[in-house]
Amino acid sequence: MTETLIHDLSLQTTDSNGCSPFRTADIFCAVIDNFGDAGVCWRLAKRLRDLGLLVRLITDRPDVLSQLVPAIRERVAAGAAESCAEGIAVLDQTQFAALAAPQAADLIVETFACRLPENYERAIARRLEAREADPAADPRVPFYFNLDYLSAEAWVEDYHNIWGLHPTLPLKKLWFFPGFTDRTGGVLIEDDYLVREAAFLPQRADFLKGLACNPEHETLFFFAYPKNAVEAFAAGLLARKRPMNVLAAPGEAGDRLEKAIAAAGGAGAHLNVRRPGFFPQADFDKLLWASDILAIRGEDSFVRAQLAGKPLLWATYPTEDHGHRIKLDAWLERLAGVFACEADHALFARANREWLESDLTPETLGHFLDAAPAFAQAARRWRETLFTRGDLARRMIARAQSGENG
Numbered sequence: 001m002t003e004t005l006i007h008d009l010s011l012q013t014t015d016s017n018g019c020s021p022f023r024t025a026d027i028f029c030a031v032i033d034n035f036g037d038a039g040v041c042w043r044l045a046k047r048l049r050d051l052g053l054l055v056r057l058i059t060d061r062p063d064v065l066s067q068l069v070p071a072i073r074e075r076v077a078a079g080a081a082e083s084c085a086e087g088i089a090v091l092d093q094t095q096f097a098a099l100a101a102p103q104a105a106d107l108i109v110e111t112f113a114c115r116l117p118e119n120y121e122r123a124i125a126r127r128l129e130a131r132e133a134d135p136a137a138d139p140r141v142p143f144y145f146n147l148d149y150l151s152a153e154a155w156v157e158d159y160h161n162i163w164g165l166h167p168t169l170p171l172k173k174l175w176f177f178p179g180f181t182d183r184t185g186g187v188l189i190e191d192d193y194l195v196r197e198a199a200f201l202p203q204r205a206d207f208l209k210g211l212a213c214n215p216e217h218e219t220l221f222f223f224a225y226p227k228n229a230v231e232a233f234a235a236g237l238l239a240r241k242r243p244m245n246v247l248a249a250p251g252e253a254g255d256r257l258e259k260a261i262a263a264a265g266g267a268g269a270h271l272n273v274r275r276p277g278f279f280p281q282a283d284f285d286k287l288l289w290a291s292d293i294l295a296i297r298g299e300d301s302f303v304r305a306q307l308a309g310k311p312l313l314w315a316t317y318p319t320e321d322h323g324h325r326i327k328l329d330a331w332l333e334r335l336a337g338v339f340a341c342e343a344d345h346a347l348f349a350r351a352n353r354e355w356l357e358s359d360l361t362p363e364t365l366g367h368f369l370d371a372a373p374a375f376a377q378a379a380r381r382w383r384e385t386l387f388t389r390g391d392l393a394r395r396m397i398a399r400a401q402s403g404e405n406g
Contacts, residue, residue: 026105030114031061036298047393143400152330213245224253234260236365311375
């Protein structure tokens with residue numbers, strides 16, 4: 001893809017009256033936690049597209065993104081600088097950074113404190129300087145977000161919606177935090193989420209049958225990190241002796257779970273382990289809606305599990321400073337009010353902490369699974385609070401429209 005065409009993707013668009021505050025958006029994504037980072041950024045790109053913007057997603061790992069978006073796999077595998085899927089341009093950041101004069105979009109989103117390419121930072125500065133010299137030549141003022149990781153920690157409220165300055169260029173970026181309170185940005189929720197869920201539910205049985213699962217049996221979706229206590233998890237499933245479909249996601253943790261259950265021979269006859277393969281992001285919600293219990297990891301899966309309103313065990317991305325435990329504890333604390341009794345919340349919290357710290361015992365998992373119906377009621381109450389607070393992408397656009405002093 002030529003430099004000129006890349007420019008055209010972001011800039012050659014106007015609305016019918018030429019006065020929309022924002023028409024284009026560039027999202028920058030540096031992948032750390034594989035599918036979590038890429039997943040959040042792709043979902044944000046789709047939301048901004050749905051809200052009327054022409055979107056480019058610039059990432060250092062288009063190969064990771066291509067696992068979520070099959071339509072770009074062929075071009076990414078061929079080393080293309082640009083791919084396009086679902087109306088969104090996906091650009092390789094290494095090649096994008098080599099452009100002599102990229103043009104800045106109206107809405108700029110730096111995700112998870114990744115550093116924008118220097119050529120792009122200069123492009124933002126040039127556009128701002130040109131507009132200051134002649135406001136009539138550019139009716140839209142670029143707005144620059146630093147979108148951080150999701151957290152339930154209390155300090156996030158104090159740092160949300162705070163401006164930061166570039167060390168050398170005349171640029172300002174707004175720190176914006178997803179979160180679970182009215183003083184944060186919320187989470188990504190599609191306008192048609194509940195409609196799609198309602199349309200799927202009558203098809204749930206056929207969906208599970210298509211995965212060689214008995215829809216009358218309890219179904220668990222398993223997506224974990226290798227560091228989690230996978231073998232103890234398998235032991236807990238084996239000891240429970242109740243029929244269950246186990247949908248194990250691709251990866252090392254899923255491989256180990258399948259191996260541990262298979263090694264039990266007849267003792268695992270009540271467990272129907274299935275490997276559904278890698279689902280495109282567009283179909284991922286179906287796995288969650290079809291399941292009764294979720295063991296998930298990362299950020300994007302975590303949010304989708306909460307929107308699904310299902311009991312879950314969450315493994316946050318592991319960090320050496322134990323920040324993952326702080327993030328989990330903060331979320332568990334916010335959940336306290338949705339449980340019917342303190343004992344239910346205590347069991348839910350204990351199981352999640354043990355799972356995160358690789359200390360999960362088969363006994364704790366068994367208690368967690370037995371309490372899943374009560375946990376499901378709490379999960380449904382919690383998801384209602386998320387829907388009430390609204391969509392992150394809409395909040396970002398509303399904040400940008402209010403301008404520098406909003």
